[in-house]
Amino acid sequence: MADGPAEETMAPDIVDMPKRQKLVVVGNGMAPGRMLEELLKKSPRLYDITIFNAEPRVNYDRIMLSPVLSAEKSFDDIIIHDDDWYAANSITLHKGKRVARIDRAAKVVEAEDGTTAPYDRLVLATGSSPFIIPVPGHDLPGVLAYRDLDDVDAMVAAAEQGGRAVVIGGGLLGLEAAAGLQMRGMDVTVIHLMPTLMERQLDVAAGHLLRQAVEARGITVLTEANTQSITAGDGRVSGVQLEDGQHLPADIVVMAVGIKPSSAIAGDAGLTVGRGICVDDTLCTSDPAVSAVGECVEHRGMCYGLVAPLYEMAKTLAANLAGEEASYTGSITSTKLKVTGINLFSAGDFAEAEGREEIVLRDASNGVYRRLVLEDNKIIGAVLYGDVADGAWFFDLIKRQTDISEMRDTVIFGQGFTGGTPLDPTAAVAALPDDGEICGCNGICKGTIVEAIGELGLKDVEGVRTHTKASASCGSCTGLVEQLLTLSLGDDYDPAGVQPMCGCTDLGHGDVRRLIVAKELKTIPDVMQELEWKSSCGCAKCRPALNYYLLASWPGEYIDDSQSRFINERVHANIQKDGTYSVVPRMWGGITSAAELRAIADVTDKFNVPTVKVTGGQRIDLLGIQKEDLPAVWADLNAAGLVSGHAYGKALRTVKTCVGTDWCRFGTQDSTGLGIRIEKFMWGSWTPAKVKMAVSGCPRNCSEATCKDVGVICVDSGYEVHFAGAAGLEIKGTVVLGHATTEDEALEIIVAVTQLYREQGYYLERIHKWAARVGVDTVREQIMDDMDRRTALFERFVYSQKFSQTDPWAERVQGDQAHEFMPLADLTRMQAAE
Amino acid sequence: MNMDRDFVDIGSVDDVPVRGARLVKTRAETIAVFKTASGDIFAIEDKCPHLAGPLSQGIVHDGSVTCPLHNLVIDLASGVAQGPDGGCVKTYPINIVDGRILIKPIKMPREKVA
Numbered sequence A: 001m002a003d004g005p006a007e008e009t010m011a012p013d014i015v016d017m018p019k020r021q022k023l024v025v026v027g028n029g030m031a032p033g034r035m036l037e038e039l040l041k042k043s044p045r046l047y048d049i050t051i052f053n054a055e056p057r058v059n060y061d062r063i064m065l066s067p068v069l070s071a072e073k074s075f076d077d078i079i080i081h082d083d084d085w086y087a088a089n090s091i092t093l094h095k096g097k098r099v100a101r102i103d104r105a106a107k108v109v110e111a112e113d114g115t116t117a118p119y120d121r122l123v124l125a126t127g128s129s130p131f132i133i134p135v136p137g138h139d140l141p142g143v144l145a146y147r148d149l150d151d152v153d154a155m156v157a158a159a160e161q162g163g164r165a166v167v168i169g170g171g172l173l174g175l176e177a178a179a180g181l182q183m184r185g186m187d188v189t190v191i192h193l194m195p196t197l198m199e200r201q202l203d204v205a206a207g208h209l210l211r212q213a214v215e216a217r218g219i220t221v222l223t224e225a226n227t228q229s230i231t232a233g234d235g236r237v238s239g240v241q242l243e244d245g246q247h248l249p250a251d252i253v254v255m256a257v258g259i260k261p262s263s264a265i266a267g268d269a270g271l272t273v274g275r276g277i278c279v280d281d282t283l284c285t286s287d288p289a290v291s292a293v294g295e296c297v298e299h300r301g302m303c304y305g306l307v308a309p310l311y312e313m314a315k316t317l318a319a320n321l322a323g324e325e326a327s328y329t330g331s332i333t334s335t336k337l338k339v340t341g342i343n344l345f346s347a348g349d350f351a352e353a354e355g356r357e358e359i360v361l362r363d364a365s366n367g368v369y370r371r372l373v374l375e376d377n378k379i380i381g382a383v384l385y386g387d388v389a390d391g392a393w394f395f396d397l398i399k400r401q402t403d404i405s406e407m408r409d410t411v412i413f414g415q416g417f418t419g420g421t422p423l424d425p426t427a428a429v430a431a432l433p434d435d436g437e438i439c440g441c442n443g444i445c446k447g448t449i450v451e452a453i454g455e456l457g458l459k460d461v462e463g464v465r466t467h468t469k470a471s472a473s474c475g476s477c478t479g480l481v482e483q484l485l486t487l488s489l490g491d492d493y494d495p496a497g498v499q500p501m502c503g504c505t506d507l508g509h510g511d512v513r514r515l516i517v518a519k520e521l522k523t524i525p526d527v528m529q530e531l532e533w534k535s536s537c538g539c540a541k542c543r544p545a546l547n548y549y550l551l552a553s554w555p556g557e558y559i560d561d562s563q564s565r566f567i568n569e570r571v572h573a574n575i576q577k578d579g580t581y582s583v584v585p586r587m588w589g590g591i592t593s594a595a596e597l598r599a600i601a602d603v604t605d606k607f608n609v610p611t612v613k614v615t616g617g618q619r620i621d622l623l624g625i626q627k628e629d630l631p632a633v634w635a636d637l638n639a640a641g642l643v644s645g646h647a648y649g650k651a652l653r654t655v656k657t658c659v660g661t662d663w664c665r666f667g668t669q670d671s672t673g674l675g676i677r678i679e680k681f682m683w684g685s686w687t688p689a690k691v692k693m694a695v696s697g698c699p700r701n702c703s704e705a706t707c708k709d710v711g712v713i714c715v716d717s718g719y720e721v722h723f724a725g726a727a728g729l730e731i732k733g734t735v736v737l738g739h740a741t742t743e744d745e746a747l748e749i750i751v752a753v754t755q756l757y758r759e760q761g762y763y764l765e766r767i768h769k770w771a772a773r774v775g776v777d778t779v780r781e782q783i784m785d786d787m788d789r790r791t792a793l794f795e796r797f798v799y800s801q802k803f804s805q806t807d808p809w810a811e812r813v814q815g816d817q818a819h820e821f822m823p824l825a826d827l828t829r830m831q832a833a834e
Numbered sequence B: 001m002n003m004d005r006d007f008v009d010i011g012s013v014d015d016v017p018v019r020g021a022r023l024v025k026t027r028a029e030t031i032a033v034f035k036t037a038s039g040d041i042f043a044i045e046d047k048c049p050h051l052a053g054p055l056s057q058g059i060v061h062d063g064s065v066t067c068p069l070h071n072l073v074i075d076l077a078s079g080v081a082q083g084p085d086g087g088c089v090k091t092y093p094i095n096i097v098d099g100r101i102l103i104k105p106i107k108m109p110r111e112k113v114a
Helices: A031-043 A062-068 A083-088 A149-160 A172-183 A204-214 A266-270 A307-321 A391-400 A425-431 A446-456 A461-468 A478-492 A509-518 A524-529 A542-553 A567-571 A594-606 A627-639 A671-681 A744-758 A767-774 A776-785 A787-801 A808-811 A828-833
Strands: A023-026 A046-051 A078-083 A091-095 A099-103 A108-112 A116-118 A121-125 A128-130 A143-145 A162-168 A187-191 A220-222 A227-233 A236-244 A247-249 A252-253 A259-261 A278-279 A290-292 A297-299 A334-336 A342-349 A356-363 A366-375 A378-385 A437-439 A579-584 A610-615 A622-627 A653-659 A691-696 A712-716 A718-723 A735-740 B008-012 B019-027 B030-037 B041-045 B059-061 B064-068 B073-075 B094-096 B101-105
Touching: A023 A031, A023 A172, A031 A046, A031 A236, A031 A307, A062 A149, A062 A172, A083 A091, A083 A266, A099 A266, A116 A691, A121 A307, A143 A149, A143 B030, A149 A252, A162 A172, A162 A247, A162 A307, A172 A204, A172 A252, A204 A220, A204 A342, A204 A378, A227 A259, A247 A744, A259 A622, A266 A524, A278 B030, A307 B059, A334 A391, A342 A391, A378 A391, A391 A437, A437 A446, A437 A478, A446 A461, A446 A478, A509 A524, A542 A744, A542 B059, A579 A627, A594 A622, A594 A735, A622 A627, A622 A776, A627 A808, A653 A671, A671 A691, A671 A712, A671 A744, A671 A787, A712 A744, A718 A744, A735 A776, A744 A767, A744 A776, A744 A787, A767 A776, A767 A808, A776 A787, A787 B019, B030 B101, B041 B094
Parallel strands: A023 A046, A023 A121, A046 A091, A121 A290, A143 A252, A162 A187, A162 A252, A187 A220, A278 A297, A653 A691, A691 A712
Antiparallel strands: A099 A108, A108 A116, A128 A259, A227 A236, A236 A247, A334 A342, A342 A378, A356 A366, A366 A378, A579 A622, A610 A622, A712 A718, A718 A735, B008 B101, B019 B030, B030 B041, B059 B064, B064 B073, B094 B101
């Protein structure tokens, strides 16, 4: 994210020009974050920048809090600027420091803890605060707002106890909160003062459809319900008393009735304040040294709470701070509800008034509703429910004030049916003009994206997100961005990684994993039903992936579907080119014995095994075994104590070792012992792709631990744990995960990182690919810095091992899955007799 | 009911796992008998037209099987391989009578009954 393209043209610091001006920013939400990005892009070294953030954290995507609440995303997923970004841009960020006072005469701000910062230019971005209805009981413990991560954390904590939640407010935030709490398992009631839901964005008909959809999810909706008081019991909230006499019991109450701009410190400092901090078109307040941006602003009598206008303001302010001349003249806004499964779009003005006409399309049984409000042959408002694919197109027509008389007959059906444009969605995007808006949140036009793809050689959605911000906020325009990639690159657009798991779904691996957990999907048919699979029973790509995801998500609950496993994992041996199998028994840490070797020799003779080979993983491979013979081979190997080596699985393979302090004159620790301990602890666990490990007794690294998925280099002071190496299709050295002083600690780290990979990895994605995708530093933080997280991961692994450490060979020797190994019928004799 | 003498009883429908396959050995070839998720039974030669992979070992999805060696997808009803490379596997006529699978384990054109 933090790319500084202008760097090379700048002189080094030492010969730097006059002293830089001091820019102080109060508030660290999305608006100032975007403003700083734009400013740094224009003039990276114009200001010394200091930020005061009342929240104790970095800048994150506040509009994505709802997916965090519903467990469809984690906080890490929604961080916009991490600590590194502030460091890389030499920005001083005061986390958790609320500004108490602005001294405009002295040009200094002062935080509550006494920290001061002088400024030449001051930007106020104090955002807004939730509006709390001042009814009796509003300050009881258990009454929450829905505004920042702390609120989400409080709601998640409450939801873990189960019970009942009442959400006051049936607007965008209230409904997203209700859906999130419901998905977290709470019994939820929404109470709303007005007759229909989201009345500010939706007309009455769409409000009804929305209500039906919300109720169908199991959420109770009460409209025209006025809260009289919040009742208490045991010193905390116990329910909500309505004016009509009804009492709703509740364990938590969430107030989501609206926001009000936070303008108190501006007012105290003597700046002009109305509903918000008043600014002109350059976003300047009544003091020329002080600007304001974001939700705290009142501009031309309007206050905004949606991201798109805030980003437009941010852009204008950045230009002005950089010495350019830019002005902001207000925004037309559009809204989408971020509740999975409910599609809703509204834009512009759709109130009924003199001189306005409307075009309405209803298809109740399909749950589709569309309404366009026209004035002077121009669309001024649009409400879409059910099918919202044309939202961007209608929004574009509104903003452009396009005269639609020519297409009036068909316009309601959307772009695909209008003006003879073909139905192909790519063609629809192709037909958009260069300044047609693709990403509403960030105000990114088609031309900008196409140009970035061409000039920067972008190949995927992630690249477009990084360089243009398109689809980087709410993500609902991802499909449009993909179509632009297809248009620009044609066959060169390789959707791998960001793209559907397979042809059976449009969802990527990440989404499927998240939704399995969030929606508590516990069988393959459930996943396919709920996530709207396009094929009736999947394919050879998605079924093994789903089987793994379910196994990893619901240990002990999910019943392994052997028919969804690749043949090797189904019969616990490796298929060879001629249809025979190879068998690799486990040799813990590469150690074997005369008895084991004798058993292997006997099996070789008895079953005429054509090839016996030493593998790269310090064990022995018996190749060319007929499938029917497998159970008998395993029985003989079992008898000598040899069990499955899982050489065939997306699972823990080997832990290679050197002889360490047992024999080696250089050994620093018992590397063999640790290797055996790791292997005994972790064998049998299924993973997204194969996992190979090694332990070396000293940095000479005889077991080649630094090209493994997880490796340990023993040193005098303990154990250096490495991960994310590769020595296959790709060669890659490991990176250090962290240092452990004891064997126990080393084991805990190894297990925790493997579990994190088990929970986050995409099927067939090796550890090094996963680490590159999520970031090595992120992994390190979770395993090495966050002890609670590490312990929790370790415990989850241990729990899942309870269900996986049974030797699959022994089970089959006992007769499990016998049909796999026996023909249904043998007609060779019969035919011979004929 | 067709009691054609050439049809041989090879076992019960229940003996074949859903979305799985069992083998029938004959002197000429090995036949893979499949059962799809919807319970339909198909019999094809256990030999991928690509590099002779054992199709019975593949993953069964809808009316198709994916070869375990190189992922060719074969339509169970027609034996035709999907995708640009094409190819075709031999299929065998099947009769289901009272839950038993009857198969005609011969190559139709060459050994047609006189």
